[in-house]
Amino acid sequence: MAEQSDQSDAVLDALGRFDGALASVDVDAAVAAVEGLLDDGVDPATVLVDVISSAQRIVGDRWQRGEWTVAEEHAATAVAVSATEAVARYARRVPATRGRVVVACAEREWHALPAMIVGTALRGAGWEVTLLGASTPPLRLSQYLQDLGPDATAVSCSVLGALPTTRRFIEASTSAGIPVVVGGSAFGVDGRRATALGATAWAASARDAVAVVAELPTVVPEAAPLPGPAVGEQAALELIHHRLFTGLRERWALAAQVVTTEQLPLDSVAAVAVDVVNQALHAVWSALLTGDPTTLSETAAWTAALLFARGVEPGLVDELGRLLAADLRDFPLARDLVDRHWTDGALTAGRP
């Protein structure tokens, strides 16, 4: 018992040092923090999940609160990547005896680190891992699946915008009979979205990913088709995305100028407006494909938090919902989802 709490103290302590290293973009300090734990016999999965991933979430919160720019977020992540590589050097000492997993991010997914972390955890558990990296076209995935014939495909998806392409990965994998395990923040807090998209399994963390991959069936049937009308609307929305996006951003940013009372925040609103409008449209895609409307309420809540941190009038969230619903007039399912679920989120979050 004492030993265990010693260890969790050590992990917490390392997390503090690691977070400092990310903030000061100090690769050596970050690597030293994780190597110290590994040398003391802390399990690689614990280092990956409780130090590196936890620190990355703090990075995200700083961006969300407007304290860090995207470039700073990116620089910190490069440090975390170096630390993950250090863990990978330990993980590679474990003999690879369990078969092979291909780990990838679908198109539009640029969060490569979560995939790398999951890949490293699997390698540490004795799997041979082939990492395909960020935003991979489905043709490239298929080529690897046919060439390597892995035991499983693992797909990491952090942003809602990549759920449709993740579905294409699920199709590519299951049509070759290969089980596919998914995870990442775009899937939310449980396996519902994953099941709806036809994934074989879902896991909440890199640690759970190891357990789940060990239990996968050898062969799976091809994923069942998704409901036709919803898929049709999503595909159409994806096709006209640029037009919808441009129209919404212009009108919403205009509204932003009217509604914003303070002078300063305008800049920050303009900077996040692109992400917010994209995310809102992507939330609609996701709700259509997964049948889970919480993607919309979550995105509204997230938008509210972003705007609140930048000192902006919260009414802008509702404004975006109204504009979105109006622009979706030709898409009955999508429009209904926005009408019914955007405001839920706007009401529950981010308010002082």
Added chain:
Amino acid sequence: MTGSKPAAPGAQAPPLGERAAPAEAEHGTRSLLSDQQLLAGARERIALTAEVTTQLAGSLNLRRTILRLFALVRPGMADWVMLAMADDSSSRLSLFGGKNPTFSTAVHRAEAEDLGLTRVLRSGRSELLHVVDTGHADGLDSMIPHDGLRSEATALRPADVLGVALTARGSTVGVLVLVRGAGRGFTEEDVALAEVVAARAATALDSARLYEERTRVASVLQSGLRPPVLPRPDGLRLAARFRAAAQHLDIGGDFYDVHGSGDDWLVVLGDVCGKGVEAAVLTGRARQSVRTAYHFDRRPGGVLAALNAVLYEEDSDRFVTVVCARVRPAADGRSAEVTLAVAGHPPPLLVRADGSVVETEVAGTVAGVLPDVAYTETALRLESGDTLLMFTDGIYEARGPDGCYGMDRLRALLPAYAGASPAVVCEAVERDVVEYLGGRAHDDMALFAVSCER
């Protein structure tokens, strides 16, 4: 007699669908029910064979095709299943499956020479053996030339062993060995069904085998054409990205390389005309020429002049654009001296630590079209926090909804990444360009960034 006796070889059973009704179907009231049962059975079999065809069509990978076949066959058609595949290029017989579907091993063909398994492989005709529950030299020995696998099957005795030939494109490529335990012997119909399934499976397995051979050849050839793993020179940080126009390939017409040692390095980034495999082959030659030239002359101008001469003499209408940067880091890792030369390539950008973006002033003729070209060099100094970014035209010519991505977008993006590590700069540019494309096709894209270590 112990062991096995040959039973009616399945090859003689009538094909599925043309079968006479079994004897009991001719008796009175039972016949109606049996007809229905027969019909249901036939439907099931047709469904199964259709299933086999579609399921096995989804995979070109031999291992995955085998796993899928096992999943289709077990437990419905057999309690235990093994696949033997002949490998023409060696004297081995590959064995797959058993209790653990992912198991595989290989035995010498000579070891199986006098066995039923080899008979099936040679004759292409199925054999059904009944195995009684005593003795040693039985049907299991005859069909399973591996101790571990055989003892798994032995546990099912008394059993029926069925060896079905897998014949595709005129040759028997393997044998599917099915075992059923007590009370579940193979009927004639079962044998016929197994043969239909085997026929479908054989084509899929043979295709997968051919694909695997091609993959092996291709990946050996391709390995020399893939982007290299970058060295980690003292005093410098290097990063690169490559995204192929042909999405499923990791090779194309853009290339990069790093040569050198100690405190003297040469970074090369280039673009041959064309894309895909043909272009990749040409990059292989260009890279080799640069490597050889560098051996004799470390100056970028000299390397390019030599490359130009070699490509010109090759007498092809192909040409290559290249940027060469000789980088000499200071011992403290806080600065580096750079000498640049280009052959028809866009000049690199220099992102200063303060966020200013400078286009380097360097120009030169594309390599391979004129004889005897001299390349002028430009010198610059990288200070702490500066990044030198090299790229190919696939970056600024990427076509999105608003036309080309363009150099202006690139210059506008970079100031935010002043002082960032080369890996971050490359990732940020790649992401911005690919997002800009919005899913449209693109040319090969390559990026290379260099900065001092500190």
